[in-house]
Structures are given as structure tokens and as C-alpha cells.
Amino acid sequence: MKKSIQTMFIALAAFFITFMSMIPSPITISAAEVQIEAKSAILVDANTGKILYEKEADLALPPASMTKMMTEYLVLEAIEEGVISWTDTTRLSDYAYSLSANSGFSGYFLRQDRDYTVEQLYSAMAVNSDNATSVALAELVAGSEDNFVKMMNEKAQELGLPDAQFVNSTGLANSDLGGNHPPSTSADADNYLSAKSAALLAFHLINDFSTEDGSPLALEYSSLESYEMEGQTSDNWNEMLPGYERHGFEGMDGLKTGYTDMAGYCFTGTAEQNGRRLISVVMKTDSEDARFEETRKLLEYGFNQFEQKEIFPAGYQVEDLKTIPVNKGKEKEVAVATNEAITSVVPKGEEITFTPSYKIDDSLLNKDGELTAPLKKGDVVGTLTYEYSGDQYGYIDEQFADQASVELVVQDDVEKANWFTLIFRAIGDFFVDLFTSVVGWFKGLF
Known part of the structure; x- marks a missing residue:
């Protein structure tokens, strides 16, 4: 009987060990094991500014339409300073209209004989990466796109983006503009931005302008899944917004995609989960899907492998x-x-x-x-x-x-001690010093 009980105990122990070995252990992914298929990439904790991952993040590359983050920043700043308002209206210039009428560029095919509000133009730029509305806003804020480009580069220096070079408000290469590039720039120039600078620009765009309830103003627009103008509805190019089936990501609410032949497929993304916000940038990926897949890797790595911890x-x-x-x-x-x-x-x-x-x-x-x-x-x-x-x-x-x-x-x-206390303390210190000196003198004799 005793032997059978021992046999049963051994069998149960073996079963328990086998069962426990089948339970998957938590997977810990180090930064070295995160393989990001992009020329350049970065992941930043938006609350502390701490870099959680980077890959050639200081390399300046063409950012394509991620350039529009600076355009958005200057428009929001102009609104905050009272230079323009959301309800102000403007019409498309000949150049802006030519961009809107060109099917090769992102646009709504807007009319030149109609007034559009700043909010309409900004929404179209944020959701559909509309190039015509970007130029229209630049011209409204600064009088000309050329003046606006100067503002872009000045703001880049102010925000600490030393590798930034802006040559237009859209992110298109100047060579694609048919001679309509800003006069102070050359016909073959392109915009340049590093992943680190793109992330820092995104940080400021998110944090420097807020709604009445304190939420980031820029994300109110970048999180829209679609926008309609002139009877045409366009979906947001950011397919990582939660409502998208293929690439939807929990907490994603911005920020800007980009593509040109020179830039490849780029994306500056931001998402918030459980009170933590991350900012990611991937530059020069191979395909539209790849920029979202690589971004997902970065964000999952950041949310799953890091935590906010009280140090002291x-x-x-x-x-x-x-x-x-x-x-x-x-x-x-x-x-x-x-x-x-x-x-x-x-x-x-x-x-x-x-x-x-x-x-x-x-x-x-x-x-x-x-x-x-x-x-x-x-x-x-x-x-x-x-x-x-x-x-x-x-x-x-x-x-x-x-x-x-x-x-x-x-x-x-x-x-502060009163005069009597200070005098008494000074006398005490005097005798202490005197005694110490005397003792030292006697010690020196031996």
C-alpha cells in the first residue's frame, strides 16, 4: 500500500512538472531583438522624452508629407496667436488650384471660385494629406509659400531640429512642382528631416496646442477616419487608426504618413494606452503596408516591454x-x-x-x-x-x-536666532576652537 502511494505521488509530480512546462513563459524582447525594416526609425515615450529604440535616428532623409507636421504646427500657432481663426476663409491661388486639379497629388479637386474655411483646409491636410490646402494655408498665414518656408526653418531651429531643411509646405520634391517651387529655394531641392527630429516635432505638435478640455488639438483632426469636401469623401491615410480592419491599433490617433519616390514610405505615429503615450517614426520603408507593420512592432515593443516606475x-x-x-x-x-x-x-x-x-x-x-x-x-x-x-x-x-x-x-x-543666542554661540565656538588649538599644541610637543 505504501509503495503504491509513493508511485502515485511520483506520477502526480511528473504530471505537474510536465503541465507547468507547457505553460508559455512571458516573452521578453530586447531592443537588439526588435528588427525594424526601415532605413531609419525611433520610438519615444511622449511623457518623459526618453528614447526607447532608435536606428540611424539622426540620419536626415526626405520626409515626404510628414513635412506637413511643421505646416500644421505653424497654422495652429497662428490660430493661437490670433493671426488667423478657424472660421477665416480664403480661396485657392492659381498654384494651389493646379495642385488640386492634378490627380497625381493628394487632393479633393477643389474649386478656385469658392471660399474655404481654415478648418476645412486644415482637416483636408490632416486627413487626406492634401497638398493644395497645405499651400493655401501657407499663403494665408505668411502671405506667400516662400515666406512660410522661411518661418518653417526658423521654427525648426527654435524647436531644436538642427538637421531639418524645409523647401516647401507640402513635402513634395521641388522637382515635382513644375517650376512652382518657392523662389528662395532651388528647383531640385527637397525637404529633409531625421527620425529624431520628426519625433520631436510630433511631440511639440501634440503638446503645444490643446483643446478646451486639455486634450491635444492636433489629434482631434489626425484621428478622423475620413473627411468630406466638395462631395468627395477621403479616408485617412493612417490605416493604423482603430477603425481600420487590417492595421488598426488600439489607442492610435495620429499623426502623419508620407510617400515620394525619394522618401519611400514613411510614417510618424502616436498612440496612447493606459495613460502612456508613445511616438514612433519609420522612414524609407519598402511599401505602404510595411510602414504600418514596422510601426506596430515599435509600439508593441514600447507598450509591452517598458513600464512607468517610481524611482525615488x-x-x-x-x-x-x-x-x-x-x-x-x-x-x-x-x-x-x-x-x-x-x-x-x-x-x-x-x-x-x-x-x-x-x-x-x-x-x-x-x-x-x-x-x-x-x-x-x-x-x-x-x-x-x-x-x-x-x-x-x-x-x-x-x-x-x-x-x-x-x-x-x-x-x-x-x-533666525536672536542676538543673545548668537553671542552665546559665538563665545562657545571661541572656547571650543581655543581648546582644540591647545590640545593640538600639546600633541605637537610629543
């Missing part, structure tokens, strides 16, 4: 900086700690060592490294940041690296 909590104290000495205070030192938590996006499941690093504002310290009373609870005396072993790519722009820090603040009020 609010109230954290650095081991060798829990207090700072105070000059002329009722207390001789004061505690300092972080005023809020530090969070970061890190790979899931990795054992990462985070090393805190602090910087005290030297202008607040005297020659002896002391703060001077009086002090108020919450006074900022420095910053805390961190480094960690898994930081592979850094940030899309230095501004984000600077933001990856929190303030170190005083934890208590420290009143």
Missing part, C-alpha cells in the same frame, strides 16, 4: 545629504528631501540600480557651505536626479534630461 518617492533623502548646516538659525541644521517622486520609463523585469545625484544651489550657501536663516519649509535649495545602468539611448532632447529631476526642499521652518 516624495520625501526621499540622499544618504549623505539628509541635513544642511544653517548659519544664524535657532537650529544649526535643517533636513532636506525631495518635494515629489521621480518616475522613469524602464524595461520590465530588469534589475536596475538607480544612483541618485544631487546638486545644491551654491548661491544659497556661504563660504562655509551653510544656508542662512531664516528659512521656510518648502524653500528650494537644489535638485535631485539619477543615473541607472539600463539607460541605453537617453532623451530625444536635452530639455527632457533636465526635466528628469525634482527639487530638494527644506523640511522645516528655521527662524
Whole structure:
């Protein structure tokens, strides 16, 4: 009987081990294992600016209609500044009309004898990548496309896109414009943008302009699955919007596709899941489907393999900086700690060592490294940041690296000591120093 029980136990244990081995283990994909079939690519966490993946991301390439992200930016800026409004109207110039009438370009075949509102033109540009409406908006904002191109390049420098070169508002190569290129540019010039700059431009387009409820204004238009003008309905070129059957992706709501012979198939995408937003860029892929398939790889990698993690909590104290000495205070030192938590996006499941690093504002310290009373609870005396072993790519722009820090603040009020206390303390310090000197003198004798 005892032997049969042992046999049964062994059989059950073998079955359990076999069953457990059949349960698939979580798959962890490293950046090295993400094979993106594109000339250039990047993936960025839109909340922190941290780069999660990049492949030749600084290589400047023709961005095709992704150029229109800058056109959209300047139009939204002009609206915000009151230069134009959504309800303002304009008509197509001869050049803009020629683009609309050309079946080889994205367009609605608009009429030249009709007024169109800014919102109509912007919607057509955002949804159908309409070239005629891009030119019409550029001419409305700046008086001419040539002036608008100058604004595009100035804004590129302001936003920190050093590799950007804009030669028109549409993203078409100047050689395709039949001599209608902006006069300040050459007939064979093309727009250029790196994947990193495209992602940074997308970040600003998403974050710099908001609706009344605080949501990104640009995404209100880029998320439209279709738009109708002049009785013609055009579907959004972004086939990763959730309503699309083949490539639909959860949370996708922008941003801009592009294609020319020189650029190949490009796409700047953005999606939000569970409160996290990612921005992806792929440039020079081989086909229309490929730009979406490669984007899906990037986004799935970002959402599945990374998490937002609290690195240091609010109230954290650095081991060798829990207090700072105070000059002329009722207390001789004061505690300092972080005023809020530090969070970061890190790979899931990795054992990462985070090393805190602090910087005290030297202008607040005297020659002896002391703060001077009086002090108020919450006074900022420095910053805390961190480094960690898994930081592979850094940030899309230095501004984000600077933001990856929190303030170190005083934890208590420290009143200034009265004159009697200061005199008594000075006398005490005098005798302490005197005693120390005497002891040192005697030690020197032996």
C-alpha cells in the first residue's frame, strides 16, 4: 500500500512538472531583438522624452508629407496667436488650384471660385494629406509659400531640429512642382528631416496646442477616419487608426504618413494606452503596408516591454545629504528631501540600480557651505536626479534630461536666532576652537 502511494505521488509530480512546462513563459524582447525594416526609425515615450529604440535616428532623409507636421504646427500657432481663426476663409491661388486639379497629388479637386474655411483646409491636410490646402494655408498665414518656408526653418531651429531643411509646405520634391517651387529655394531641392527630429516635432505638435478640455488639438483632426469636401469623401491615410480592419491599433490617433519616390514610405505615429503615450517614426520603408507593420512592432515593443516606475518617492533623502548646516538659525541644521517622486520609463523585469545625484544651489550657501536663516519649509535649495545602468539611448532632447529631476526642499521652518543666542554661540565656538588649538599644541610637543 505504501509503495503504491509513493508511485502515485511520483506520477502526480511528473504530471505537474510536465503541465507547468507547457505553460508559455512571458516573452521578453530586447531592443537588439526588435528588427525594424526601415532605413531609419525611433520610438519615444511622449511623457518623459526618453528614447526607447532608435536606428540611424539622426540620419536626415526626405520626409515626404510628414513635412506637413511643421505646416500644421505653424497654422495652429497662428490660430493661437490670433493671426488667423478657424472660421477665416480664403480661396485657392492659381498654384494651389493646379495642385488640386492634378490627380497625381493628394487632393479633393477643389474649386478656385469658392471660399474655404481654415478648418476645412486644415482637416483636408490632416486627413487626406492634401497638398493644395497645405499651400493655401501657407499663403494665408505668411502671405506667400516662400515666406512660410522661411518661418518653417526658423521654427525648426527654435524647436531644436538642427538637421531639418524645409523647401516647401507640402513635402513634395521641388522637382515635382513644375517650376512652382518657392523662389528662395532651388528647383531640385527637397525637404529633409531625421527620425529624431520628426519625433520631436510630433511631440511639440501634440503638446503645444490643446483643446478646451486639455486634450491635444492636433489629434482631434489626425484621428478622423475620413473627411468630406466638395462631395468627395477621403479616408485617412493612417490605416493604423482603430477603425481600420487590417492595421488598426488600439489607442492610435495620429499623426502623419508620407510617400515620394525619394522618401519611400514613411510614417510618424502616436498612440496612447493606459495613460502612456508613445511616438514612433519609420522612414524609407519598402511599401505602404510595411510602414504600418514596422510601426506596430515599435509600439508593441514600447507598450509591452517598458513600464512607468517610481524611482525615488516624495520625501526621499540622499544618504549623505539628509541635513544642511544653517548659519544664524535657532537650529544649526535643517533636513532636506525631495518635494515629489521621480518616475522613469524602464524595461520590465530588469534589475536596475538607480544612483541618485544631487546638486545644491551654491548661491544659497556661504563660504562655509551653510544656508542662512531664516528659512521656510518648502524653500528650494537644489535638485535631485539619477543615473541607472539600463539607460541605453537617453532623451530625444536635452530639455527632457533636465526635466528628469525634482527639487530638494527644506523640511522645516528655521527662524533666525536672536542676538543673545548668537553671542552665546559665538563665545562657545571661541572656547571650543581655543581648546582644540591647545590640545593640538600639546600633541605637537610629543
